[in-house]
Amino acid sequence: MSALRNVRILDLSERPAGEYCARLLADFGASVMKVERPGGSPTRDMAPRLGEHDTSALFAYLNAGKHSIELDLDSASGRDELHALLANADILVDDHDRDWLVDQGLCADDLAARHPNLVACSITPYGLDCPAEWLPADSLNVFHRSGWGYHTPGTAKPGQAPLPAAGRFLCDYEAALDAALCIVAAWVSRLDSGDGEFIDVAEHAVMVSRADTVLGRNLAGEEPASDARSAFEMGGPAASFRCRDGFLFLFMTTAQHWRALASLMDDPHWMREFPEDWLEYGITDARVETFRRHFATWVAERDKETVYLAGQKLGIPFAPLYHASDVYASAQLAHRGYFQALDDPQLGRARYPTQPARFSATPAHLRAPAPELAAHAGIAAVWKQTPPEQVPHDSREKVASKPGPNRGGPLSGVRVLELTKVWAGPYTGKLLALLGADVIKVESESKLDEMRAYGGTDINNAPYFLCLNPEVRSVQVNMKTPEGLEQLRALVAQSDIVLDNLRPGVMAGMGLDFAGLSQTRPDIVAVSIKMFGNDGPLGLQTGFAPSFAALGGLSLQVGYEGEPPTGMNMRYGDSTVGAWAAFAAVVGLAHARRSGEGQFVDVSAVECLATMIGDNLLAYDLTGDFAVSAGNRHPQMAPYGCYPCRESQWLSLAVSDDASFAALCGVLGAQDLAQDARFATLPDRQQHRAELDQAIASCTSTQDAETLAGDLRRAGVPAARSLSTRDMVQDDWLWQRGTYLPVQHADGRQRPVIAAPWQLARNPARNSHGAPDLGQHTAEVFSELLGMSRETLAELEQAGVLR
Structure with missing residues (x-):
């Protein structure tokens, strides 16, 4: 069964952003009709072009599973044909500019009048209402206007040019992901209301959002904004080191990591000269330089895979910088079925990267290769003559009537229980909250989210935490006690989605794995975020964002020509994983609303990042070519x-x-x-x-x-x-668009946050509250959802259950 079965989508896109968004939806069973100009989409002509028919591998990647028709939208008859199709469609995906939409009668007002139940989404570089003088724009320009480019790599030497992102279309794919998230959320809302939506996604704002824990602190004045190229870096000894057969990324932050490394290296005498806690309290440039020099000598004589696996066994988050060949050879990715073979009539058999999440009930699946041009006029004729099949679904009335805040938005009435820490998991909750969901973060003073500790001693004003958790409610539950787990299960019974990014095995140990959760709530959508997923030969490994990028193949691609790879920078990756998890959550929700069936959604962070260079991986499988330390080279542009x-x-x-x-x-x-x-x-x-x-x-x-x-x-x-x-x-446009948004905290003060990178024309969520104090909403939530009396609340708090 597919989560989006019987959903009809018209794809008017002509760039990777829109085409990839529509493919994401096709992977979950939507019927996607690609509307192509006479002669075909421009992406049919993009490199690499292979085979006797000079077929674009990029087009094949972006358009697998779709149908194709040819329409001349510059003609009145072509536009009439388009609107006849829209009359019986559910969703429209587009990536043209505002003037083009006006000419086609596809702007927000036109669609609201003519196709009021249509969910339409526009994906453009800077948003539909951006200043005209900002265009034209390529994905490279978006990357550099968003702050990421200037700081890639963070280790640049004076005079070295900033580098582009890994792959060719990272900004496009990031925007496609947020667009798909908003589309499915709006479509879930439409199931009962019947109301359509117009979604305006700006690639630039998406990339700014992905840097929220860095730029957010600069924006609020909690860390000085800087012109330093290293401003996105974290400091410390983290770096890529040359091995005998490649490169290994080392990331260490704790005394535990230091002790484990000493054991791995047989306790060399030079390590004894360092304080054991130097990574936490004693980092200096001299110590970093000394460490890197000695470690580089040691690791240069060893194989990357050997050191990586030995370090992981000791709890050191090593990660080799994988080539595409390593990614394809990964036993872990094979176990999870990340690559799916398709037979393309032009390209032959190839292994396509798929979705980075495994769904227990509605797995993603590539149903067919990319279509030949205009191959499906017959299907289009059926669309014009018959409306899409209506599938019964659970009434939204019982969702909307649940107690809790109602801030509007397509996920209003949807409750999310968040058991996450650090960045990727909280970013998932943030995106869902920005769409109107009631996100309840479960915390405990006995085991704080590390983000409440970074950057200061005041746990309620920690800058990182404030950036990540606007519009979230916080409750304290001590999950180390049986009584706390009992109260947590009572919250599960009142929730639609449960998020976790705890270490492998922790949820099962508390009886909160999917089997346990579904006993409490049969239609629960349980989303779990792990480095490699929850099972498989490497399922117990752990790491951080740079580890995900290294193992996914991204880090090896970014570097100066003729020099060792640098990777993008330390900060890239966590928020991307969080966005994938948010999209996966709403896909699971769509299925639950239609079927009453919950499911387990197992997100692999490594696969999330590998997917950001998915077209490069497919091209490697077809050609054997994979750019390493590519500098500022591009296969189809110069300069x-x-x-x-x-x-x-x-x-x-x-x-x-x-x-x-x-x-x-x-x-x-x-x-x-x-x-x-x-x-x-x-x-x-x-x-x-x-x-x-x-x-x-x-x-x-x-x-x-x-x-x-x-x-x-x-x-x-x-x-x-x-x-x-x-x-x-200082970017006034981001304030005008609402990407930078002032919110109010519990103490009444105003603080800006980086908010939604999209705009909803008809039903936007009202976002005005900042991140919560620890346990700020404990009494409110337990009395509101569980009817708990004030006396019982006091007793449970006194007993340490709600702490």
């Missing part, structure tokens, strides 16, 4: 990357064709470059890329990056200044 400007500024630039190159040369006043035979065509420019980059840099180095970027965009060349954290907190 491409970051170029120096005055006052240590950087300009991101993406030139895809000869016309854009001519326009670039015109703005730079460099007609000699336009007439140079070495740069006449894209293949020429790629062949002489080093000389071209040097020539472009000499033209940009004396100019102001912001001014030059504006001049280039007006000439039709995608460009943007690469922004630091200092620049990001």
Whole structure:
């Protein structure tokens, strides 16, 4: 059974963001009709192109499981055909600009009048109402305007250019994920209300949201914003080290890690000169340099896999930097069925990356390869003639009538019980809360979320925690006591979703694995986030975001040409895992609402990050090519990357064709470059890329990056200044759009947070509350949901049960 069976989706997208969003929904059983322009979607022409029919592997990846029709939407008849299809569709996915939507009659007001029950979603670089002067924009520009690019890598030497993200379309895939989350949430709401929605997702705002624990602290003034390239880093000895057969990422934060490493290395004398707690209280540049020098010598003589597995057995979160070949060879990913083989008539047999979560009742599945152009006109004719089948579902009235806050939004009335810590799990809860869910965070003073301790001694004003937990309610329950577990199960009975990212085995030890939870609530959706999932040969391993990126294949791709890989930076990964878990949760909720059946959703953090370079992995399986330390190279663009400007500024630039190159040369006043035979065509420019980059840099180095970027965009060349954290907190557009949002805390003070990266036209959630004090809502929740008296509350608190 599929979670989105009988759901009809029209996919008008022509970029990876929209096409991937629609594929995510197709994986769960939705019937997706790809509407293509005459001659086909532009992604059909994107590299790599393979086989005798010159087929795009990227198109194959983005459009598996879909149907295809061909429509000329520049004609009145084509637009009439489109609206006839929309009349019997459930969801529309699009990634064109505002003017195009207006011309097609597809803007929010038009759809509300003509197709009031349609859930429509637009995915664009900066949002539909962005300043016109910000366009055109490539994914590279979005990455650099969001703060991530300037700080990639965080270990850059003076004068080294910022690097792009791993893969080619990371920003597109991140935005697609949030779009899919909002679409399914809005569709669940529509089951009873019948009301459609218009969702505006900005890729830029999504990437800003993914940096909430960094930029959020800068925004609130709790940590100074900076122009330092290392501003996203965490400090300490974490780094990638060369082994005999590759690279190993080392991450250590505790005295326990230090003791385990000493044991692994046979207690070398130089380690005895370090205080045992230096990682927590005594980090200095000198100690970091000394450690790295000695460890580099030791590990250089060993194999990455041997050290990785030995370290993991001792609790050290080592992770090798995996090549695509390692990812495909992973016994853990094979156990989980992460890759699925498909036979494509043009490309042959290939192993596709699938979804990074296993669903016990409604698993994702690739049903067919990408369609041939216009192969499904017959299915489109059926769509026009018959409405989609209506499937019975549980009445939302019983959900909406439950006690608790009602802030609006598509998940209003949905209750989420959150048993998570640190970043990925709380970020999941944050996204669901921003869509209107009542998220109840279960805490205990005996075992605090580490984020309440980072950055200060006041657990109710810890900056990291404040960034991650707006609109969440906090209750204290001591889960170490039988009485506490009894009260927790009573909350489960009143909830729709349970989130956890506790260590493997902890939930089962408390009787709160899916078997135990479903005894209490048969339709519960239990979402578990682990490094590698909950079972399999590596299921007990643990790690942090850089570990996920290393094992997923991302870290090896990012680095300067001819140098060891650097990875993006320390902060990337946790929030991406959280977004995947949020999407998985609402997919599970959709099935529960339609069937009354709960399920277990097992999220693998490593697979979440591998999916961010899914097209690269598929291309490797087809060609054997996988870029390592790719610098600022791009297979279809030149010049491409970051170029120096005055006052240590950087300009991101993406030139895809000869016309854009001519326009670039015109703005730079460099007609000699336009007439140079070495740069006449894209293949020429790629062949002489080093000389071209040097020539472009000499033209940009004396100019102001912001001014030059504006001049280039007006000439039709995608460009943007690469922004630091200092620049990001001064970005007025993010305030205007509501991405930066002031909220009120329990003590009455106002503090800005990074809020939703989307806008809902008809039923947005009202978000105005900051993160809770520890146990702030214990009495409120237990009296409201369980009818507990004031006297009983006092007794349980006195007994240590509700602490």
